[in-house]
Amino acid sequence: MMKPVRVAIFASGTGSNAEALIKKMQSLGSAVEFVFSDKPAAGVLAKAHALNTKTYVIEKSQGRAHHEQEVLRLLFEHKVDWVLLAGYMRLLSADFLKKLAGRHEGHSQVVNIHPSLLPAYPGKDSLERAFADKVEQSGVTLHLVDEGMDTGAVLKQVAIPLKGFNVFGDFKASIHRLEHQIYTEFLEQIVTGQIATHSFKETIEC
Numbered sequence: 738m739m740k741p742v743r744v745a746i747f748a749s750g751t752g753s754n755a756e757a758l759i760k761k762m763q764s765l766g767s768a769v770e771f772v773f774s775d776k777p778a779a780g781v782l783a784k785a786h787a788l789n790t791k792t793y794v795i796e797k798s799q800g801r802a803h804h805e806q807e808v809l810r811l812l813f814e815h816k817v818d819w820v821l822l823a824g825y826m827r828l829l830s831a832d833f834l835k836k837l838a839g840r841h842e843g844h845s846q847v848v849n850i851h852p853s854l855l856p857a858y859p860g861k862d863s864l865e866r867a868f869a870d871k872v873e874q875s876g877v878t879l880h881l882v883d884e885g886m887d888t889g890a891v892l893k894q895v896a897i898p899l900k901g902f903n904v905f906g907d908f909k910a911s912i913h914r915l916e917h918q919i920y921t922e923f924l925e926q927i928v929t930g931q932i933a934t935h936s937f938k939e940t941i942e943c
């Protein structure tokens with residue numbers, strides 16, 4: 738039998754993607770290890786609790802290095818295989834990513850979803866900016882995480898034509914639906930082994 742895959746979700750905001758991921762994991766007969774947030778008031782925490790999912794909050798109080806060390810400790814304690822960023826609005830340092838990859842035979846298993854056709858509109862308020870610019874098409878990008886802002890290798894990209902959306906709310910809702918679909922499909926591929934997982938190693942080889 739396949740070893741269960743251990744997934745953690747990082748989120749700073751409302752948590753609609755996190756909610757969709759938790760539900761997908763449960764529908765596959767498994768569970769998300771935990772949801773981590775850097776924001777104690779983030780809506781994602783209530784959504785996770787409502788779905789019986791463990792949550793952790795670590796605020797950045799003593800600088801980035803200390804914060805990342807605490808977050809890594811959490812990931813290592815739970816032997817997490819994959820980290821899925823779902824509206825986590827903080828960059829991860831090269832050092833953090835390297836230490837994490839070191840536990841997975843050098844493979845980066847940190848993924849992010851972003852509401853634009855990267856490299857267009859990285860960072861915050863991507864939807865608002867694309868809509869204001871009246872771009873012909875927008876979309877969603879699933880990508881591996883590096884230390885840059887929404888810059889890692891693209892895993893999947895799906896476009897949506899903007900034509901037909903007069904109301905920003907409708908456009909936003911469509912993008913969110915697409916995000917949930919792409920992210921939950923990806924999660925299913927991980928859990929079912931269609932995408933290989935390099936399991937967490939207790940010790941790293943020198």
Ligand code: GAR
Nearest residue numbers: 750751752753754755824850851852
């Ligand atoms: C999502 O649209 C996600 O793609 C975006 O934040 C939103 C979070 O929504 N992430 C980024 O912009 C990352 N740069 P949610 O809290 O409802 O999942």
